[in-house]
Structure formats: structure tokens, C-alpha cells
Amino acid sequence: MSHPYQALIVERHKHPLHAGKPAHFDAQGQGENPICGDAVHVYVSRKGMDVYYETEGCAIMNASADLMADAVAGKTPEQVEQLHHDFEKLVTTGEENPDLGELNALAGLAAYSSRIRCATLPWSALAEALHHV
Amino acid sequence: MSHPYQALIVERHKHPLHAGKPAHFDAQGQGENPICGDAVHVYVSRKGMDVYYETEGCAIMNASADLMADAVAGKTPEQVEQLHHDFEKLVTTGEENPDLGELNALAGLAAYSSRIRCATLPWSALAEALHHV
Amino acid sequence: MSATLETFDVAAIRDDFPILKQQVHGKKLVFLDSAASAQKPRAVIDAMCHVMEAQYANVHRGLHYMSEKTSDAFEAVRDKVAGFINAASREEIIFTRNATESINLVAYTWGRTALKPGDAVAVSEMEHHANLVPWQMLRDAHGTELRIVKITDSGEIDFDSLEQVFADGKVKLLAITQMSNVLGTYTPVERLAKFAHEHGAKILIDGCQAIVHRAIDVQAIDADFFAFSGHKLYGPTGIGVLYAKREILEEMPPFMGGGEMIASVSYEKTTFAKPPFRFEAGTPAIIETIGLGAAIDYVNAIGFEAIAAHERALTEHALATLGTLEGVNILGQAQDRGGVISFTMRGAHAHDIATLLDRQGIAVRAGHHCAEPLMGRLGVTSTARASFALYTTTEEIDALAHGMQRIRQIFA
Amino acid sequence: MSATLETFDVAAIRDDFPILKQQVHGKKLVFLDSAASAQKPRAVIDAMCHVMEAQYANVHRGLHYMSEKTSDAFEAVRDKVAGFINAASREEIIFTRNATESINLVAYTWGRTALKPGDAVAVSEMEHHANLVPWQMLRDAHGTELRIVKITDSGEIDFDSLEQVFADGKVKLLAITQMSNVLGTYTPVERLAKFAHEHGAKILIDGCQAIVHRAIDVQAIDADFFAFSGHKLYGPTGIGVLYAKREILEEMPPFMGGGEMIASVSYEKTTFAKPPFRFEAGTPAIIETIGLGAAIDYVNAIGFEAIAAHERALTEHALATLGTLEGVNILGQAQDRGGVISFTMRGAHAHDIATLLDRQGIAVRAGHHCAEPLMGRLGVTSTARASFALYTTTEEIDALAHGMQRIRQIFA
Numbered sequence A, B: 001m002s003h004p005y006q007a008l009i010v011e012r013h014k015h016p017l018h019a020g021k022p023a024h025f026d027a028q029g030q031g032e033n034p035i036c037g038d039a040v041h042v043y044v045s046r047k048g049m050d051v052y053y054e055t056e057g058c059a060i061m062n063a064s065a066d067l068m069a070d071a072v073a074g075k076t077p078e079q080v081e082q083l084h085h086d087f088e089k090l091v092t093t094g095e096e097n098p099d100l101g102e103l104n105a106l107a108g109l110a111a112y113s114s115r116i117r118c119a120t121l122p123w124s125a126l127a128e129a130l131h132h133v
Numbered sequence C, D: 001m002s003a004t005l006e007t008f009d010v011a012a013i014r015d016d017f018p019i020l021k022q023q024v025h026g027k028k029l030v031f032l033d034s035a036a037s038a039q040k041p042r043a044v045i046d047a048m049c050h051v052m053e054a055q056y057a058n059v060h061r062g063l064h065y066m067s068e069k070t071s072d073a074f075e076a077v078r079d080k081v082a083g084f085i086n087a088a089s090r091e092e093i094i095f096t097r098n099a100t101e102s103i104n105l106v107a108y109t110w111g112r113t114a115l116k117p118g119d120a121v122a123v124s125e126m127e128h129h130a131n132l133v134p135w136q137m138l139r140d141a142h143g144t145e146l147r148i149v150k151i152t153d154s155g156e157i158d159f160d161s162l163e164q165v166f167a168d169g170k171v172k173l174l175a176i177t178q179m180s181n182v183l184g185t186y187t188p189v190e191r192l193a194k195f196a197h198e199h200g201a202k203i204l205i206d207g208c209q210a211i212v213h214r215a216i217d218v219q220a221i222d223a224d225f226f227a228f229s230g231h232k233l234y235g236p237t238g239i240g241v242l243y244a245k246r247e248i249l250e251e252m253p254p255f256m257g258g259g260e261m262i263a264s265v266s267y268e269k270t271t272f273a274k275p276p277f278r279f280e281a282g283t284p285a286i287i288e289t290i291g292l293g294a295a296i297d298y299v300n301a302i303g304f305e306a307i308a309a310h311e312r313a314l315t316e317h318a319l320a321t322l323g324t325l326e327g328v329n330i331l332g333q334a335q336d337r338g339g340v341i342s343f344t345m346r347g348a349h350a351h352d353i354a355t356l357l358d359r360q361g362i363a364v365r366a367g368h369h370c371a372e373p374l375m376g377r378l379g380v381t382s383t384a385r386a387s388f389a390l391y392t393t394t395e396e397i398d399a400l401a402h403g404m405q406r407i408r409q410i411f412a
């Protein structure tokens, strides 16, 4: 089982590419885990599936949000849904999936069932946002 | 540890010497064990500490009541109290006591803590009766 | 554990139970008190030891290896239990201490919200105190009524009485045993569930005894609530189960408050977790739950078809052997009955029987078996009871019959 | 188990705990999560196995050898627990599943009879949910008030706040922890008991954490109620204790209904047994109670003087080592504190700390530790927590400090 804190995870946590609230967006969604106080707010611009976010929480959630924004860029809502589904499978089974590219860095989480929610929270928030689009 | 059903116990259960309600008595007392439905009713004539009883219950209780009536005959209330005390000790510790004579047949009960109450119930009923004398 | 239906090898099964090699008063132990609590196979003992020796930490939200692994093992038992009784989902399985707590949980939570003063709860004449006293306490605290469904002289549910009890439409819960711990009677739970539902009532099944001897399918029964204890099912003490239908659980308020059962806590407002966690406050019986999982695996590996066939043979043998003994009276004669046999002997109190059998190494229970009102109905104050398990042998029943003969000689 | 005050031999003690030889992710297990649940010594495992292998049957009124012996062993633990916390009598010891149930039992029975709507229950700002949520549920069901006694910035009881909370005479119960499971703070329970009694209130002490580290004397404290769990005291899960003064127990109605807790049962009227049995419905956690007895023997053999001295040294070492780490903040600085240390690290979330330490074989807990309101008071959403037991070594604390440095490097 790979280490849950791959260099990429730490890198994206420290130097995120998509953090912050954008001036313009079409929809937003949020996720919260009262158990640990993790919270994420996702902002989407429909055109190009442009995603930004604000988080309060752990490195896993931050990195997951940032990698998610990368992964969904330019995709259709249906494709996002498929990615979301594949991603949930990745972090619960630990089996890497070539279609998921850099998201595979989070496969090591499967050994930490209580941390899986950290990684999926941004995805649920995005799903909520897309429902409102 | 001696067998709890000495010949004497079975004998007194089958052929009691003091069973039945006497025509005259000065006091009465009763004991009940709702757990098993055991019940005893004790009748005392002050003079000569003459004890009779009626029981509904097991052989141990019947025999104990009968042997008690034997043992207390002619004793003072204080002596009865002492016997009661020694008898409780006998059935809880299993250590025979020469002062207790035939009552020692019940020493084997000590190995059956849930049966001890069967043997002591007549004694509690007698104590109650003597309180009322 | 080498038994299948074809080759039910009771000797091999007995080898799985270390305690069966013990002696009592210098005699071979003949344990005929499994209905009170069953003995534990090596597999259960080993599973519990393994947790404590190699893989233990508190469960849920541990974030470290030992806690993750222990949580996984713990939660896997929830799936196992759900499969064992064929629940529709794992969320319908709540871990409790024992069947008694399972039933009290229903009385305290569902009972005090779904039932209104004036509603009635019906129980049968052959309930264990665990399925009677909680409803009495609910009656006294909450103003519900308690009604009693009669049994016939053969020890079966009296359907005329059932009709009467339900006639005015006030009964909202039928709380009933699936197998009497005194008479061995199985009740027709599918029929009873259908009856209750047709009359606008829910059904709670006390499956404490039945689950040891028969495959249970809560969906086929259409049970609303089903309760049992681990310790009668060859598992450890300290662990029991409440099954309830998901839509009922969703509506039920919590029972106890504390850790694990909350979603979030502030002084003003605490929100509760979803079922099943809402009903599991505090550190659960982790080691015991894992032990229960091992017990279920053990029973499943043998299979209920084989177990039931073995026990049916034992019961028939016992009824034939004991039933012909001079002065011995067997209580109950239900058509559908299992390996629990209560009896009395003329001239000998049940307590005397139990103690005298014990001197011969034979363990039976004597007393009211936590079913005092049933004793009244049967016209006795206590009975002796022999009960069988998958490790019981015909020879043990013969030993019991022989022992009874000796007692008869003593008291004759 | 060769330790005395003079020769506290932690290596020998560690040999008593099989699990401590385990590896995690190829690293030596460093278990610093004992405050959540402690590991089990061989003596406890053996005691439980012994019951299941050689001496098991259901307890009370068994009338046969296995039941008599098991009942004796079970009831002997009641005496042992009474001695362990110096209760005036064995009847004051009630067996529950865990501390959570102990506290809920008080809230459901004493709380709903001795307390009247409008009466208040006071808890502190550093309670575990187990000693908060039951009183919230009582408030919502029964109309009592819930008041909060503040803590100071150092993490100790604020006596000015206590005075205020009690000023109007409405508080009838002070429910308070003896040791915070987050800050490690010991509360001055003797003083608090005196204060409560002078103000006409009873005191319930959540002794879950304290009992692991200090000798408890409920009579010297003058506690009205005292609750703890077996699993934190090196005993099994599934067993907890409620102590209450005899005169209080005598007046308390039962909690759950069923077998064991009755004196006699009829449909109309059931009379309840005397304490402690009145509060113990159904088959108890027999195996686990006997395991708890073995845990108490184990702890007693080492002795609290030796344990406390060892743990004091560990705690001082930890405070000194972790406290000087760049970016690490230790929460709470009570005068009287024990081996439970919560901390945060700048730039690293507690969850990240826990998972990254786990990769190094080090088990700490992270989260709100079932004390959400306290997190708010401390201005954090979660902390990492290391907690020590009698088997913890200085080297393990050094490993933790080293691990924290590596995490710092990762996130720097």
C-alpha cells in the first residue's frame, strides 16, 4: 500500500493551484465533517468547469481539492460524475486507475478508512454545486 | 465437602417429627423465597421452646426446619439466637461445629451458595416469631 | 469443526469446546443448561485472545493502524450479523449488551415516542421477564396498557385469545418470544407478524432461544424488531443484538447519550448520528463483538440444517426417555418444539433434583426460569429444565434419565 | 509483573502485554493511545480464557457446580471493585457496560425522580460527551436546566464560575470529571464534593481517566456517584462500574427491566430486587467482569504509588521534550496534571499528524476526543493527543518527539 502522503500531496497542500474564492462563479457547494471540523467550500464556473475552493482542514483534504480542480478542468458534468465515482472507488479499494492520473496519489488512503472522508469531501461539495448549476 | 443430602436430611424430609400446625402456640413467623417459591410458617410455644412448622418447598428446607425444631427444644431465646448464628456460619463456611449436633448434616450446603437460603429460611421465620413473643 | 449434514460428528464438535472435558464432583460434566448460556468453542476463545494479543485499540476515528484494523474487524461483524439474520442492511444491526437491553432500548425509545398513553402492548403468557418487565415499566411510566395473550394447555399461542386481545384496535405492539425458554415451544412468527401487521401493530420478536437452533430470516418473518444475546449462541457475554427495520430506526430517538452516538455537540444543541450509531453510546463491547463474529462463523460452518436435525433427534430421544419415567411430568407438548424440556417429579422439589443431579455431574437448571407468570399458568412454583446444544449427546440424555431414577429411589 | 515502588521494571511490565511486541508498518509499535483504551496484560487474557475453558455457566441461581463457581467468581469481583475504590459496601457496586452507561443510568433513574423540572445540573467545560449528552437529554426530556462551570485558561476549574453557577441554589447535581481526557487536568474532587454538599447538591464523578492513574477512595472524596470503564483500566471491553452511596441506590427506581433485577413478577405488580441487582437486568457481562477482576489484581500488584511515580516522570519528560519543539503547542497547563497531553502543530492538521506518526509506528489519537465544546473553548477544531500507561517508556516519548520533527520537516 502506497504512503498516503506522496510528495505530490504535500506539494499541493503547501502550494495549491486552485485555492481561494474567485470573483465570478456560477455555483457553489460545501461539505463539512463535524467529527474533525473539516470544511470545504467549492466554487464552479460552468465554462471550462473551472473550480476554486476554500478549505479548513487537513493536508489530505486540501490536496484532494486541488487535484480535483485539476482533474475536472474542461470536463462535462457527466464526466465529473464519472470521475467522482472512480475516485471514491480508488480511495476505498486502493487500486490505482490509469484514467485518474495524478489523483492516484491518494490511493494510499484506503488503509485509513477514517481518513477517506477527508479526500472525498471536496468531491461531494462539487457534486452539490453542480446540482445547483 | 460432605454430600448435601445426608441420609438424615432425606429421612427428616420424608418423615418429619415437627411438621404441622399445632392447636396452641404463642407466636408465629414466616419466611418466603420468591425466587423459588419456597415458603415456611413457624409456630412457637414459649414454654420449652416448642416449635412446629408448615412448609412448601424443597427437602433441604423441610429437613432444616425439622432439625431446627429438635435443636431449639428447651432452649432460651438467647440460646436460639446463638444457635441461629452458629448455624448460618456452618452452612456458609461448611465447617462443622460440635455444638450443633445433628445440624451438622447440613454443612455440605456450603458448596451450593444458592441453596443456603433454603436451610436458613426456617431460622429467619423462627427469629421473627421470637421477636413477636 | 468437521460437521456437515451428512456427517454430523458430535465427538469432533465436542473437541471444539474445551470445557466439555471438565469433571464435576469427580464425574464427567454433563452440561444440560445451554439455554441459560451456552459453552464457547475454541474459535471464539481464540478470536477474543487474538484481539487482545495482536490487534487492539478503541474503535472508530482512531487514525492509527491498531484502531483502523480493530474498527474494521468490529464493523465486519455488523455485516456478518446482518447476513446471519438476513437483514436488508447493516445499518439495521445495533449492538447491545444482551437481549434484555435490546428490548429495553425499544421500550425506552420507540415505546415512549411511537406509543401514546392508552395504546396497548401485547405479550404472551410464556414470556421471559426480559420481554415482560420492560413493558410493565413502560405501562407504569407512560400510561400504555399491557395485555396478555393466553397459551393453550399444550403450551402454544391461543389464537382465539390473540383475536380478543387485538379486537379493539388498541394494540400497537405484539412483543413475543420465538421459542419459550421453559416449554421449548416455537411460536409461528410469520403468522404472528402477519396478524400484527393486519391489525395495525408492529411485532417485536424475542429470538434469544430460537436463534440458537434455527436459521432466522427477519425479512421473511417480516419482523419489525428482533432481539438476541451472543452468549446463548456460543459467543461471549456482554454482547447482544437488536435488529429493527431501517425506517423505524430512523424515527427513533437515542437511548443513551455519550460518545459515538452524536453527529455534533454544543451546549445548546446536540445532533445525533444516524442509525446504528445513534443507539450505541460509548466504547462498545469490542472484544465481545469480534467474539460473536467468530461464534456466527462457527455455527454457519456447521449449518442449521445439521444442527436442527441433531437437536430434533436429541429432543425426541429425551421426550421418549424422560416421559416414561415413573413420577416424572414433562411440561408442554407443542407440535413444534425444540430442545428445551421442563419437568417436575412427584415428591421431589426442582431444587432437590438440580442439586442431586449436580452430584452426578449433570447440570440442569431449576426454578422459575425468569418466567414467574408462566409458572402460575402451569400450576407449579418451579421446574427442572434440561436444554440441549449442538454438542449434546444421546448418552448425556441417558445419563439424565438414569440420574432421575436414582433421585426417585432416594425420595421414594 | 515484578514491579514494586523501588524496582519499577517497565521492561518486565511490557513483557506482560503481548501486543506490545507487535510491529506496525514494519516499525515497532509505539502505543500512545491508552487514554482511549488500554492494552491488556496476559493475566486478563488468561482469566477470561480460563472462564471459557474451564468454569463457565450463567450466574445466579444455577444450583449446579459450574453455575455456583462462576457466580462466586463473578460476585468476588464486586468485592474486589468495592475494595479498589474503598466503597463502604459491595452493594454499592453496579456493573454496567461502560462509564457511559453508568452515567446514563444515573440520569435516567435518579435524574428523573430525585430531580424536579427547574432543578439544575452543573457540568464543567471540559467534560467528555459521556458526561454532557445524558444531562442534555435529561434537560430536554425532564425540564431540568444544564449549567456550565467555566475553566481557566490554564485548564483548571474556575471556582468563581462555580460559585456563580451555584449561587441561586438551583443546582442539585455537579457532574464532573476527575481527570480531563484532553488536557490531563486533575480536578480537586474532595474540594468539589465538599462544595457541592455545602450547596445542597450531590456530586457525580466521571472517574474514567483518573482511576487508571491514581488510587481512588470514594469515601474520602465523599462521592455520591462514581463512574468508570474497565477497558481503560487494562480490563476487557463490555464492562463498566457505577458506584453510588447505598442510601441513594435504595431510593432509585430500576433502569432496565428483565431477569436478575426482580424480586417477584406478576402481570399486575412486579417488585424489584435490592441494589445492586435492581440495576443489573439480564445476563451480565460474566466473562468481562472476571477479566476486570484480573485487571484490578494486576494494577494492585504493581501499586498506584509506583504507577503514579512512573507516569509522573513520563509526563514531565514529555512536557519538556514536546514543549520545546518548534511550532508545537501543548494545550493546558494545570498544576495537577497527568499523562494525557494534547497538542497542535503550526501548519499541520491533527489528522495529518496522526496519520504521519502512524507511518512511523506511533499511535496517537486526533480529533475532538469526544469533547467538542472544549475544543471551542480552546479555540481549536481538533488536537493530537498522546496518552501514557504503566507500560509507556521514555524512549517512546522520544520517538514521538522525533516523529513530530519529521512531520515538521515535511510541512515546513
Ligand SMILES: Cc1ncc(COP(=O)(O)O)c(C=O)c1O
Pocket (backbone or CB within 6 Å): C259, C281, C282, C283, C284, D035, D036, D098, D099, D100, D101, D128, D130, D131, D177, D179, D180, D181, D206, D208, D209, D229, D370
Ligand atoms: C473522561 C471520560 N469520560 C467518559 C468516557 C467514556 O468512556 P466509555 O466510552 O468507556 O463509556 C471517556 C472515554 O473516552 C473519558 O475519557
Ligand SMILES: Cc1ncc(COP(=O)(O)O)c(C=O)c1O
Pocket (backbone or CB within 6 Å): C035, C036, C098, C099, C100, C101, C128, C130, C131, C177, C179, C180, C181, C206, C208, C209, C229, C370, D259, D281, D282, D283, D284
Ligand atoms: C426467551 C428469552 N428471552 C430473553 C432472555 C434474556 O437474555 P439475556 O439475559 O441474555 O438478556 C432469555 C435468557 O434467559 C430467554 O431465554
